[in-house]
Amino acid sequence: MTEHRPLPRSAEANERLHAAIPGGAHTYAKGDDQYPENLAPVISHGEGAHVWDVDGNEYIEYGSGLRSVSLGHAHPRVVEAVRREIGRGGNFVRPSIVEAEAAERFLAAVPTAEMVKFAKNGSDATTAAVRLARAATGRPLVAVCADHAFFSVDDWFIGTTAMPAGIPAETTAMTVSFPYGDLDATEEVLRAHEGRIACLILEPATRTEPAPGYLAGLRELAHRHGCVLVFDEMITGFRWSDAGAQGLYGVQPDLSTFGKALGNGFAVSALAGRRELMELGGLRDQRERVFLLSTTHGAETHSLAAAMAVFDTYAEEGVTARLHTLGGRLAAGVREVAEGAGVGEHVLVLGRASNLVFATLDEQGEPSQPYRTLFLRQLLTGGVIGPSFVVSSALTEADIDRTVDVVAQACTVYRKALDDGDPAAFTGGRSVKPVFRRFA
Known part of the structure; x- marks a missing residue:
């Protein structure tokens, strides 16, 4: 130096x-x-x-x-995968076979998920999770973990921060909060808004490890009150285990979002979850459709190639x-x-x-x-x-x-x-x- x-x-x-x-x-x-x-x-x-x-x-x-x-x-394996794929074209009028390969690789790495959809940034993925939860439950409110710093640049979250300029108060009022690690306090929030909370969204862990039984208890609590449980694994994904925090702690959320380490610097994020929920944004379901994630650049082949190289490197090394x-x-x-x-x-x-x-x-x-x-x-x-x-x-x-x-x-x-x-x-x-x- x-x-x-x-x-x-x-x-x-x-x-x-x-x-x-x-x-x-x-x-x-x-x-x-x-x-x-x-x-x-x-x-x-x-x-x-x-x-x-x-x-x-x-x-x-x-x-x-x-x-x-x-x-x-500039990890050599990732760079080589990107170089190889980008020379074959990066974006097409129809899905690339790389999209199927990357999705299958992701689902193999995160077996608690049944379907996945890729995007470019974490905010899009978490907002899509919120939209799915609202559509599935017919409920308007979102409950975010008050002890976690960031979930999305979108109005439903930023309105709750110290920088709410430009966000209608009515929008902010549709987001409530619950404390990490306290099931009793969380149930009080759910009871105070009985039948109106669509989902609980939180990072499964940050600087604080979950107490034994907490995440499983939260899942049971959410389902008992008819809510969708969403894990934001932008940070914990791959850093906690190859299958994220959900794999390490053995608790399956209904939906989860990944990013950060997924592409080793290349722009790729993911919304994953139970098929029953994810198919609301698909073409093989009879229920009212959800406009889920539809991004022109969401499945650029070089970013998905980077993600697959990351999967392989984590597993093999x-x-x-x-x-x-x-x-x-x-x-x-x-x-x-x-x-x-x-x-x-x-x-x-x-x-x-x-x-x-x-x-x-x-x-x-x-x-x-x-x-x-x-x-x-x-x-x-x-x-x-x-x-x-x-x-x-x-x-x-x-x-x-x-x-x-x-x-x-x-x-x-x-x-x-x-x-x-x-x-x-x-x-x-x-x-x-x-x-x-x-x-x-």
Whole structure:
């Protein structure tokens, strides 16, 4: 790793991005407001678990395309599959045989699903699940898990966030919430809206593992109240097991949505579920039809080829196990150096080993954006970029060890800031911002 230089070209590129693109990025989580001031590198290219910015600096990368590149950038097997298929044409007036092959591969990998339909992004898939649930039950309301951060860019969810501008209040009123892990509280919500809730939608797990029996209990509760149970597996899909969280925990949802790791960076998502529900969007059913997913680019052959290469790589190379091993090594190392620097109660590593995040707490033990800024700044200047500690299988043990060394240096600065009671002296400018906020 080379010594990190200033970022004049990245600064110029950020200005170009803001001039042409609202927010300066096509995903708010990638915005320069998520990084310390003057330390928001613009990426030139990536290979494996490393990326280079336009100024020539090299970084070990975590978060990997917001968890979408779990095999590492430019993975040879995926690239070759894409190259081979795209040379045969990418989009046709009728379905390609690749669509059947990819669907069959998906259903073999996720045996709890009976049918699947592909799309390009997760929001389309989750919104299609909501539409199916409403059509199947004849009910208007959607219940979302209040403890999970994101489900869709569409109105039914965004209206419930701190950025509801442009969304009618009547639409927002059709979404209610329930707490994760609390079956009694969830049943209270269902009873309060008896006969009106179409579905319960949640991530089966995030930084919190489900208590034994919780997911099965939630399924029983949903069905007892006539609701559809939807698992959002955008993150847990493949990172928890080759069959997602539903495969790991042995609980079959009625519908589930996948994305992120599915294409190793190529745009592909999936809605999967029970045939009885999915056929509402088909041509072989006598019930009133649902306009489910109909996307011109939803089944581009190169993205589906990428997905099939991902399936094969996970199965043949034990990728999920490797993600857990790498994440476990990283978590143990970070906790050790944090304790050694006297910040073990302030710099926390949370979540499943394959999907680690970190928390930065202040003197009172509360989440702190200034301390997050300090921590990110030290990581970046040490050659590590990542809004989380989510690993890719392309990381090496040397990468993990180097990361732990950088974290150790960051923790030393963190301790000094705690002692001084002034993290702002170490942030280099304004603090990073939460994505969901009413004003810029």
